[in-house]
Amino acid sequence: MSRFRRAPAMLASASLLCLLVGLLYLALQIRTIFSDQLKQEYAGLVLEAAERAESARAMVGVWQLHSGDSQAQTQGYLHARIELADRLNSLAALVNASPSAAPRVPASALTPDASLTGTDALLATIPPYWRAQRDADGADVRLRIAHVANVLIALAALLFGMLLTALGMYAKRNRQLAGESHEFEYAALHDPMTGLPNRRKLFATLDEAAANLQAGPTDRNIAVLYVDLDGFKQVNDTLGHRVGDEFLIAVSHAFRESVRNVDVVARIGGDEFAVLVREYSTAYELAEIAQRLIACVVETDEQMGVGVVRASIGIASYPDLVSDYQRLVAAADDAMYRVKRGGKNGYAFAVQAD
Known part of the structure; x- marks a missing residue:
């Protein structure tokens, strides 16, 4: 038994x-x-x-x-x-x-x-x-x-x-x-080094913001600021990738603190970032954000004693400058390259489509 x-x-x-x-x-x-x-x-x-x-x-x-x-x-x-x-x-x-x-x-x-x-x-x-x-x-x-x-x-x-x-x-x-x-x-x-949202998360958030915009009042706008760090490659080449990584982490934190909590700061890859502004009233507000981002790069550069890194920023907004929100990032990228070709260390708005 x-x-x-x-x-x-x-x-x-x-x-x-x-x-x-x-x-x-x-x-x-x-x-x-x-x-x-x-x-x-x-x-x-x-x-x-x-x-x-x-x-x-x-x-x-x-x-x-x-x-x-x-x-x-x-x-x-x-x-x-x-x-x-x-x-x-x-x-x-x-x-x-x-x-x-x-x-x-x-x-x-x-x-x-x-x-x-x-x-x-x-x-x-x-x-x-x-x-x-x-x-x-x-x-x-x-x-x-x-x-x-x-x-x-x-x-x-x-x-x-x-x-x-x-x-x-x-x-x-x-x-x-x-x-x-x-x-x-x-x-x-999310980007493993900086902790910022990555490209995939940025586009998902952009879809969400555009859907909310289309369902709300017609006088609202959203915008993307595309940021490229000028001279960053020289940091990696001369000071090493460890210092370069520290610079990216520091400037990422500075970017995040310089915008509103509702806005999204993402790392696209390498030394390229993007800021999604969920709502704004005038182009002057976007220009102010771009100036703050440029100042973040300058301050980080000075604090770390690098002396070579600045920022070129392209700005694209929907629906006033870009009629299709899915082209916001590409339009801001194009505007950023116009800044680079024009001397770097500045910002420019996307050209309004005909």
Whole structure:
């Protein structure tokens, strides 16, 4: 009889062990799923950077056809080469910082006078590789989700036989997984170094702000200020990346403190930031914000004793200057490059579309 009395306890212990093994497997699978999703996001960022580089290369080709016709067209070609080099540097920063063993971008391809043939070859190889990486990670996510579903079915049958004990354990584990999910979601939407929202979070917030704007009074406006740090590359080259990272963290905090709580300060990537102003009345308010942001950079530069970093800012607003809010960031980016071409260390508004 004692053997039969011990049987339920042994069965319960075996069931509990199976449950623990199943939950551990689920946790590992879910963690891996989120990891693969982050890899997909990273591959998407690389592909976006590659697309911008391809657009810059196409512009170089357009200017190249007429580069000798006039001095202005020759200058346009040179500016197009510089912009191509900037885009390639942004692409290389992402590719070379990849945690996976991805093919690196050689430094010889990143100068303004680099061979266009080599650039074309580079741009022909990077997108297919990263698309394949993204597709492979996506296939792995789908496979793991199927495994998770199968394990959940088995665990549900097991839970039916040990309801009271398993419900408490499952509830506790579910809370842990929810916490992990929140952490991964936060990491996917924020810059890990500065803690600011990233590009993905900025565009999501922009969609929300535009929806609120369209549902409210017609005299309201939203705006985006695109900030690029002039001379920041020299900080990394001369003082090291540690000092460069400290500068970015400090200026990020200064940016955040210089605007309202309802406004969003995001790090787009590298030394580029964006500020989403949810509501304003006049262009003068935007100009004041731009001046404060420039002052933040100057003060941070002086406090750290760098002496070379300033800011170029482009401003685009919806709906008065830009009719489509989804083009706000691109329009502000274009205005910022006009500032750079005009001497840097200043701000400019986007040109109103006809």
